[in-house]
Amino acid sequence: MPPSVSLQRPPHVINIRRVVCAVMEQRPHWWQTGVIYQVYPRSFADANGDGVGDLPGICGRLDYLAWLGVDAIWISPFYRSPMADFGYDVADHTDVDPLFGALADFDTLLAEAHRRGIRVIVDFVPNHTSDQHPWFVASRSSRDDPGRDWYVWRDAGPVGGPPNNWISMFGGSAWQWDTRTGQYYLHSFLKQQPDLNWRNPQVRAAMHDVLRFWLNRGVDGFRIDTVQFVAKDPDFRDNPPNPDPERLAHLGEWRHQLHVYDHGHPDMHAIYRDIRRLLDSYPGHRVSIGELHHPDFEVWAGFYGEELDEIHLPFNFHLIHARWDAATVREIVAGVIGALPPGAWANWVLGNHDQPRLASRIGRAQAPVAMTLLLTLPGEPTIYYGDELGIENGIIAPDRTQDPWGLVEPAQSRDPERTPMEWDGSANAGFCPPGVEPWLPLAPRWQERNVATQQADPGSLLNLTRRLLTLRRQHPALAFGSYIPIDSTPRDVFAFQRQADGAADLLVALNLGAAREMVSAGRSVRVLVSSDPRRDDSELGETFDLQPNEALIAELSP
Ligand code: ISL
Secondary structure, eight states: OOOOOOOSSOOOOOTHHHHHHHHHTSOOOHHHHOOEEEEOHHHHOOSSSSSSOOHHHHHHTHHHHHHHTOSEEEEOOOEEOOOTTTTSSOSEEEEEOTTTOOHHHHHHHHHHHHHTTOEEEEEEOOSBOOTTSHHHHHHTTOTTOTTGGGBOEEOOOTTSSOSSOOBOTTSSBSEEEETTTTEEEEOSSOTTSOBBOTTSHHHHHHHHHHHHHHHHHTOOEEEESSGGGGOOOTTOOOOOBOSOGGGSSOOSGGGGBOOSSSSOOTTHHHHHHHHHHHHHTSSSOOEEEEOOOOSOHHHHHGGGOTTSOSOSEEOOOTTTTSOOSHHHHHHHHHHHHHHSOTTOOOEEESOOTTSOOHHHHHOGGGHHHHHHHHHHSSSEEEEETTTTTTOOOOOOOGGGOOOHHHHHOGGGOOGGGGOOOOOOSSGGGGTSOTTSOOSSOOOTTHHHHSHHHHHTOTTSHHHHHHHHHHHHHHOHHHHHOEEEEOOOOOTTEEEEEEEOTTSOOEEEEEEOSSSOEEEEEEEEEEEEEESSGGGTTOEEEEEEEEOTTOEEEEEEOO
């Protein structure tokens, strides 16, 4: 008996069906059916020839994004910043850093994206600002400054030294002594990124004004940075020690504490309810997407809000942190979907500017399988720029390290996943003009992997990604249909069905292994898209082979 994908047994329909039903009563919103593409602006396209990407550069590549078929771009911060953390240290929330262009360039980019039917999501960094931000400059100028309480200031502890044991995620104490005013300020990240005090209503109002500024300009939503950090223990208690440091992926001091008091206080939920109300007061279904890492599915799901009144899409990073094998992927998908509150919309992420490159994490051969998974699971997928090419981690010589975290803790450096986009086979891969040194070196193998090369190759990952994006538009089952996992598969196969009323049932079969697998679908199938395009449109009958590392989407006969 060959191992089989048995579609005969009663399918185990988990509560994504409820999700889908809730949405099907009305037309799904754009952010539910859409696919988001993350652009890291330093690394996408350099129009002015200084070796760093910019907004006009992105604008010049919109036709590529339209060709690829994404629905929205999220652009990491491009605001005025001293760039201590490459823009996550904002010095002016309502202006563009000259490195990236000017406000007029943003307006042009927004208009040009919208003209192509591409929405634009911008980054919102609520937890901290740059230490150069006028708010912080005022706050640190004197204990009596009216803006003193906009940040978190504390006296030294009872025996001197920092007020408590909190540590910065990037290493060292989270408290920085300020000689002039004789107090410590809190910085959960770099000391150049002082934490705002969201318990101060003036801070909330000012940050709401920031959101209004961009909403009024016409942005379609926000990716919200470090969601859990905006509310800390009001009593500033010490974090307890972590009895099991190995379980935390973070290296360095961070892993030696249980981070129960320095972030994640329940008061943060009210902050996101307020932001949601603000977004909902604008027309056009502006979306909020929250960055949070939490291993517990229930805690993660809590950010949708008890009444689905908080974050539209709390980023789901569970697959990023997972081992890449069929059993683990199946378990995580079930866990995520099982934890979704009724009516909440799932989302999936496999890469971003903080995580090692997907193709390096799971291996080049599996990258097409991962892309197929990302674009066929129920919910909204976010693609990290370059993952459609299979860009691998860059190799950065120690003396070229840029990431401030990497300077403190080399193993945590995020430079390898931030290397320039690979456009063509010309010098600097078309990212910046020949003769200019890009801010980070290109990742190895860019000559064989760039956009131009892959566009010309029907079997490339890039063309697979494009075919998958086209298929999502054609098949409502993929965009918003119900999800039915298939429990009985060969060990290395993960398979599921997607179904929508009035449309053909679809089978997604993914071979996460390097051996051929025999699959029995119980109904004859016609391949719509396979990672091996020679199989597209083929009729396979009820039992068929899945090639090593093959990903396939097929229509099931009625
Ligand atoms: O990268 C992480 C885990 O591997 C996260 O812990 C991440 O550092 C954290 O979630 C915060 O990330 C965000 O805020 C940082 C910024 O450096 C990151 O680029 C951003 O995504 C500080 O603003």
